[in-house]
Amino acid sequence: MAESSASRGRRAVIIGALMALLVSGCTPETPKPPPSSDSGQTPAPSGSSRSPSKSSAPEEPPVLFTAQGDIGIGSSARKVLSSIAKIKPQLNLALGDFTYEPGIEQQFCDMVTEKLGSEFPYQLVAGNHESDGHDGDIANFVKCLPNRLPGLEGEYGTQWYVDVPQKNPLVRIIMVSPGIKFRDGQPLDYSKDSARWRWTADALDEAKSRKIPWTVVGMHTPCFNLGAYECQPGEAFTNMLIEKKADLVLSGHQHIYQRTHQLGLSRDCADVVPESFSRQCLAETDDTMVQGRGTVFAGVGIGGVGLHEVREDDPEVGYFAAWSGKNRKATYGTLKVTVTRDSLAAELVPAEGSFTDSFEITR
Template sequence: MSKVSALWNLHFQLLFLALVLLCSLDGVFSRSTSSFVRSGFSSVDIPLDNKVFAVPKGYNAPQQVHITQGDYDGKAVIISWVTSEEPGSSKVFYGDIKGTYDKSAEGKTTNYTYYKYRSGYIHHCVVDGLEYEKKYYYKIGTGDSSREFWFQTPPKIGPDVPYIFGIIGDLGQTYNSLSTFKHYLQSGAQSVLYLGDLSYADRYEHMDGERWDSWGRLVERSAAYQPWIWSTGNHEIEYAPHLGEFSTFKQYLHRYTTPYMASKSSSPLWYAIRRGPAHIIVLSSYSPFVKYTPQWLWLRDELKQVDREKTPWLIITMHVPLYNSNSAHYMEGESMRAVFESWFVQYKVDLVFAGHVHAYERSYRISNINYNITSGSRYPVPDKSAPVYLTVGDGGNQEGMAGSYLDPQPDYSAFREASYGHSTLELKNRTHAFYRWNRNDDGEQTPVDHVVFHNQYWANNRRRRRLRKHHASLDNMRYIQTY
């Protein structure tokens, strides 16, 4: 090798090393706002007669089938569906061999009215006592109208079992929603963390229920086969006194149930589960959360239950982002941030996912827990113990894109783009996770933001040093930016 070639090679290696070091800092070095301009599908709802909303064939056939985790640790599922003509059976037949259903579980049926809409018969059935990491087949309905599906249970709770979550928020039922959903189906994720605002049916005041039904049929292609971990948004509130509807979350609570009692919560709107290497906490942005309210008391106790030796990844989902540099919904999460952020830092929460803002944004690890109106300390600062805040409210709903960001970009904001898409979070082991946000680029899936996250608990644990050699052969090291 010539001296010139050797010098160029050395120069390149030093440049690459500098890039890695800079991109590994929780500072402002790689802060950016994407210049991409979306020009694809319009944000109009798909007509109800479109085939994506097709009703299953057969009299009283089960429809809108969806499952969620049914207990604290992933050994149960709640299977839900709707029958339109009559209640029919609420029994689920299941087994671990296709076509052989040697076990059964009995569910319950409910229905409701909302203004002039009368729902179908909604069935919820808990199937428990399942084995970890096993594929189960299940059948619902009767006779020629019965339908068959399957699901995979998660691995046993443990720090080094790999697991992939999909993250979707504010989906709705437009052509953009369909693009997001189709791309998610190709992601390889094993379950969905859903960040609130499901059907946007409340935009159809006099045919609200029908749009809940169509959304349930739209997402069935995923939700019948893998758990969607639900959280609520403002479009689920549906408080409409002018229609004679004075309760909140009525339609959501009838249709989408959660295993809240397993985590000793008093409400289906906030709860916790453990799945593989993750402890997932779901909060309700539109329920009382200030000091001594039921949600505040529950979260205080739940955070004490987290065992980072067994579930090293501590993840929180909610609807309203605590940090957001978009003019849409700017500072709406400030009151919850003031109440809960110090706990997030104290317990070294890894990631906080939110929706609400119809765009994408990722923060650095920052906190504002020292804010004091008399001292002047009112700006977020870098904080290695703080979570990364991710806004993934870009599913594609009818309200359209939130395209107006604050300028200049705040120091706490690492990357932002006003596009539709979804995210995946691949937990590799107790120390590392690969995260990716995928843009729906005019109908095509385009990976845009990708990051390696270091676990908050194990990154500050001495044992992490002894694990470095063991995990040195991590794949996909094309990812450079780390947190």
């Protein structure tokens, strides 16, 4: 039977609709544009959603310094300066007694700058040989070896402190001059509650309040020692340093190396008394110590001039962990101190002789 015209019209509409659907299904999807980079953000790598590790931040660089006293201008002094140059510290603490001869301050300064450079911070505090001018004058030494550290407070060469580094410091270094005579023939007054006593105590307290991790005190004369000298800085001044929890106290004067255990005050040790020994005043006797328990005293009078003998029968010997002198492993050298936020580590570096020592205080 012949197909009607109406049927043929409906079939054409159906076929047209089916062809349109077929064509639309085969047309590829238009690609989406990449995310805009106007925000400045870099897309995360595919398959990784971790944020950068905190450990990737650069480590805080340590402070490295050296210290020694009683130097002279002979061959041993030059060897010690050469050893300092090899260590490459950021600064050096010269703990007094420089030339042992009058009128040759410039010669001493030239020797130092020849070995360490004219801009190196070779930081001075007076010893008894130059405090009163009889073997050189501290005023002349500070002219030819001036302060090179920013932010120094006080009277350079006599009584001063500085924070290192200046921004976000790791250590406050406090240099004082108790127990030695100046031009008027009298020692500076560091007696209890004197102006210089308070200045030192305030410098220690302020370092703690500013949360500077470490405090180091330097001076020419020691209190505790295995030689012939008495406690020239004074018993009360020395116990104040312990009470204020100075971490390390450096000195020269006695031409030996001598380093105590950590000495601390407590209910059983109200004061550390010179020329005697009390076991109760030993806060820690290991070579690795904990900050806050006490103070380590290190005498580094081995910078180059003739050595003294150690008195191993000294009543204070129980306070000491290590020593060297003319009659026991004679050695010239320098103390190398490395300070980080978490530790203060010290090592005796020999320049002539072979005696060594090391200790560490941790937070």
